[in-house]
Amino acid sequence: MTNDRQGAFCAHDPVLLRGAASGPLAGLRFGAKDTFDVEGHRTGGGNPDWLRTHDLAPSTAPALRALLDAGAELVGKTQMDELAYSLNGENHFYGTPVNPRNPDRIPGGSSSGSAVVVAAGLADFAVGTDTAGSVRLPASFCGIYGLRPSHGAVPVQGCLPLAPSYDTVGWFARDIGTLAQVGRVLLPARAEVAPTRLLIARDAFALTRDSVRAALAPHVERLRARFARAEEIVLGGEEGLFAWQQTMRVIQGYEVWQTHGEWIARAKPAFGPGIRERFQWASTITREDAAAATAQRGTMAARLDALLEGAVLCMPTVPFVAPHRNAPTAEENRTSALSLLCIASLGRLPQLTLPIAEAEGCQVGLSLVGQRDSDLALLNRARTNCQA
DSSP states (O other), X not given: OTTOTTOOBOTTSOOOBOOOSSSTTTTOEEXXXXXXXXXXXXXXXXXXXXXXXXXXXXXXXXXXXXXXXXXXXXXXXXXXXXXXOOSSOOBTTTBXXXXXXXXXXXXXXXXXXXXXXXXXXXXXXXXXXXSSSTTHHHHHHHTOEEEEOOTTSSOOTTBOOSOTTTOEEEEEESSHHHHHHHHHHHSOOOOOOOOOEEEEEHHHHHTSOHHHHHHHHHHHHHHHHTSSEEEEEOSXXXXXXXXXXXXXXXXXXXXXXXXXXXXXXXXXXOOOTTHHHHHHHHTTOOHHHHHHHHHHHHHHHHHHHHHTTTEEEEEESXXXXXXXXXXXXXXXXXXXXXXXXXXXXXXXXXXXXXXXXXXXXXXXXXXXXXXXXXXXHHHHHHHHHOOO
């Protein structure tokens, strides 16, 4: 942490835990988002009032314990957006970790600190959480690999929840080999069949800024040649991906308020701009609203399951490059990003973002979305023949 010029580690509670003397991750150093419990430390959740009103964690989160038992060393907790309810990485109380690739632009959130410590070389890998894109988006903005696993594949116990039906534990690395190495520790061993078909989401690319689409185009063409079959599809159907985003957002907001509403009413915490308004909006969502959106989600998830049998979906990770810090279009950007990020979240699917292109002088990611519970097959496919 002494070389943390990016402000990515949590200064209020330094954490250093040695891993096992041997194991598949021996010699690797990692950071962990301040949403994970570490025994004897308080989980801060990116908000001073959350830190103040919660006790020391009685045990270490199982996901972190698995990494430590595999030989990795935890070198610090990392900064995050307040209670993980943002995609910007700009924390009103603790500041914005500096994006090593583009210091004048945001790193993305909510797992901002975890992405930055990896991109800056301060750790070999880092763990974060991904509910609506909080690993995938900062991985794209910071030019690193990031995986959101299938929902439920990695234990979320001992991790500050946001919206439980979407919450996942994901991770970052600078190379696909390390990302896969961590995956073999965290992911359950399953009999998985490698995908042979490539589906290209035409409507996802249509929502993407011209410069990003052009930068990704040659990489998409290379991918076509590496699959037995490739076809273009319209993923969102007649309703379109913006409607999918709205469905995800309603369910997420309802679950967020069910998770944190009682604490907010009791503790009356201070929140930064954007976060405050988002929690207020979440408090207005009715059970009927959530039930209607949940029914829509079921239809969308079933469509994804049918499409992805034996296939992998190719799409931009985010439709634009990292915005400048304090951009006035933050909410507009959020809606645009979620129109793509919602797909894997709604379907409980694994999504891998590959840092293989550059647009407007910034890093942009290309994503592969796999069949549910095909996480290791997705990583293996990327490692063997999907790199640029």
